[in-house]
Amino acid sequence: MARSASLIGDPWSLLIIREALAGNRRFSDFVEFTGAQPSVVSDRLKRLVAAGVLRSSQYQDHPPRNEYRLTPMGRALQPVLIALSNWGDEFLDNGHGAPLVYIHEGCGQPAHPQMTCTHCGDSVDAHSLRVIPGPGADPDNVARRVSHATRSAD
Template sequence: MPQHKITEGEPCPVARSVNLVGDRWSLLIVRDAFDGTRRFSDFQRGLGMARNILSDRLRKLVEAGIFETRDASDGTAYQEYVLTARGESLFPVVVALRQWGEQHLFNTGERHSVLIDKQTGEPLSLMRPVGRDGKILKASATQVQKITW
């Protein structure tokens, strides 16, 4: 995977991740891909962003292996942007941000969307870090350990 200059030598995985997908547009593109958006024009229409910015973000996401391009599934001359396994693995990140926003950024009774399990029709359980024993961990129960090679 190509690394951007900002992350070279950066030992923090959070900093590297934010550098790649931490800007507003990149995360919203990934969010829309989880909702089924695949074509450039559909991303642009749904997000209302300038073509040059969308083109830049999609290029970076493809270079990072989060998306791959494929010929359109309907046989037209268009290209589609499809999440790779690496891109699919961002789903818990998007869900955690969504749930945090649902909890903290809406007033009681204010309308908003909710992510539901298609099979049960119920909202997803809250994403929470758990230890190997299955107990929910608070930040105070964890620490960063530097790895040296």
Template sequence: MLACMRRTSFARWPCSIARTMELLGDWWTPLVLREAFYGIRRFDAFQESLGIARNTLADRLRRLVDEGLLEKQPYQTDPLRYDYVLTEKGRDFYPVLLAMNRWGDRWLAGEAGPPVTQYHDVCGHESHAEVVCAACGEPMTAENTHPRMGPGYPPHLAERPDIRERFTS
């Protein structure tokens, strides 16, 4: 008989990213990245900050390194230990976290308000993420935006009528 494994709930954590991940599924990977953006670089610091099992953390860090979002940089040789540093690909994930944070702030924050706010160093204001059109700067919403097939869409699928229907406005 297999034991039923209970997973940790993030529904009440003081972090909109964690609350959003509660709804999405595999929450550890984005949370490890969140901690990397907060300046965490060492295995033990990730483990302490998140309260994540060591084997789970090792798996997530390995995956993030393998996928090129983090890179290992040795800081000690005997025994060999590493810092986990965001790569360009990893830093490019930041807007994804900000978008998740914004959604979580709107729909999951309690009456007290968002547990974490974002301060924009450039203009000196607290702000939040907005998805805007790169061409005109106007907000992109479900009401004013629609998908189109891009150059990488598989040609054998692009010819199917049911698929083509999804991409007509």
């Protein structure tokens, strides 16, 4: 999670990705719809392109202007942003309601992402999950977690 947060965890990057998912491609649109200063948008676009979340292509020569499109890596962030948006709508709306509603094209109703087990299809939540070290885990971090879990269980 730390690697993901270091790339997309700041608010401006998330808002730029949100706008790209909505179909915006031009620098001026990212500035307008995120409310970020042009220098901030420029910095985040460079970072997201360098990381492979967006790709840049020039659409005008004089003056040179680029548009930005999501890569498959960037498009894969859609469920993450929808879940984050729905979480904010539920817990941070101050009684005003959701500023954006995601409608399922198939039935025309509001969509709320739900995690399911890819093996059996059951719904998954925090109470039905257990976290174990994966193949990319840092051995030192695993040892600290095991030690902490042992102390916490006492």
